[in-house]
Amino acid sequence: MIVVFGSINADLFFSFVKLPRRGETVLTDSFTFCPGGKGANQAAAAARDGAAVRFVGAVGRDTNAAPCLSALAAAGVDVSGIRTVDGVTGTAVISVEESGENQILVASGANMKASSDWLTDDLLSEGETLLLQMELPQADTEAAIRRARARNCRVILNDAPLGPLSAEALREVDILIANEEEAMGLLGAGAGLENADLARGLAGLCRGTGIVTIGADGVVVAAEGHCFQVPALPIRPVDTVGAGDTFCGVLAAALDRGAGLMDASRRAAAASGVICTLPGAQSPELNEARINAALADLPSVQTYS
Template sequence: MIVVLGSINADLFFAVDRLPGRGETVLTPTVTVRPGGKGANQAAAAARAGAVAAFFGCVGEDSSGSDMLTALADTGCDVSGVRRVPGATGTAAVMVEAGGENQIVVASGANGAVAADLLADAGLGPGTTLVCQMEIPVEQTAAALRRARAAGARTVLNLAPARPIPPSALADVDVLVVNEPEARTLEGEAGTPLGLARNLAARHRLTCIVTLGGDGAVAAEADGTAWSVGVLPVAAVDTVGAGDAFVGVLAATLDGGGALPEAMRRASVAAGLACTAEGAMSSLPDAAVIDARLADLAPAGRLD
């Protein structure tokens, strides 16, 4: 079972011809409201990929929170662990230009009230994979990882957005997923993506996956074994949510007993498919769609 502790947002999407520069105003005719938040997106990705998934987080006492919960529940994810708190639901302003590149600003709102005590001890154990990100208070993410590790659960941390996290928290992580800038934030030094992955894996005794956008991903396990996977050839419309699709499907595949190379391949296919439609949660592919495109991406290869 997948358990996600994290953020849920109302995403305000602005489709623009080009992203604004510093101090610049760019006009667009409309704005669209869609469900999002890294935690909710990853829970939805896991559920749509066929996993039993439950999301734990907070929404405000507003209509936006109700709408976001309905959208997440519609993906097949259990939202009974979401708490209503005073104030506004988290909100993100998402600007997407032609070709799919984006800029995002998030007002945390109710996500600032998310706490590890939303998770019941009975829901953590050897049959559970806990997935966390960095859009809720860092100390609560660290507490959840600590409890899950003590209970025997698998732990997955997506260090996004990049924020400082205590090394003691990384000691409770089984699988760390970062992009290249996030990896450099942790390492504080230059190096190849594979070198960064190997250093982080060895230092913290975990599996580290570094995602590389259009260049796929590389991974290193604590014993030094390394893998790489490419990307699904697609015409990108909107890259928002691709990283969350990767993390959710990776976790779902590992939770279902898949090996790391298989999980990386399925995750990369899902991330590519998520780029072919607008929105974050709304672009996430289901298991049948992922399976239908697996043959279009070579298996993950082992690296020397």
């Protein structure tokens, strides 16, 4: 089983031909509401790929809470661990241009009241997977990592948005996932490092597996002295929001089923490409059959010496 300790947001999508420049006002006809939040997106992706998923997090006492919870339940996620707290549900304003590029602003809301104490012992059994991101309070994220490690759970951390977790907490993470900018921030490195070196650097910060997501070029994975790149699915993107989250969720689902790291990374990369062809980060059109079909179009893995 996969336990996601993470964020839930109401996403407000605004579509533009071109994203506004600094100081520029751009008009569009309307906006679309979609359920989101990095934790919720990852949980939905894992569940839609067939994993048993339980979610621990918080929503507020507002009208956005119900549709966010309903979307997770519809994806097959167990939402019994989600609590309602005073305040508003996390909210994100997302601007997307025709190319698929986006800008995102987030008000954390109820997510900042989520507590690691809600991760009861029955959720953190030996062999389970704890999947985390960086949209909850740092202290609670670190506490969740320590508790999961003490109970021999697999710990997967997507350090996004980039957060200053302690070195001690990072060393308890099994798989550390970040994009290029986040990886450079974690490593204290400037531009110019090869992605393979970034992945190896992430692997050195945790218990041995580092993954760098590189957008249209796919992902680079380093583990046990080996490094390989999984190219991205060749697609024409509609909306890139949620691509990284889908990768994380489906990676966790595949590993939970017993897949090896390379096969799990390929499946996750295929799913990440599929979600980019669909509107919204939790599209119900993402499913096991669609991911299976996309795998056939995924380019071959490239290994590094």
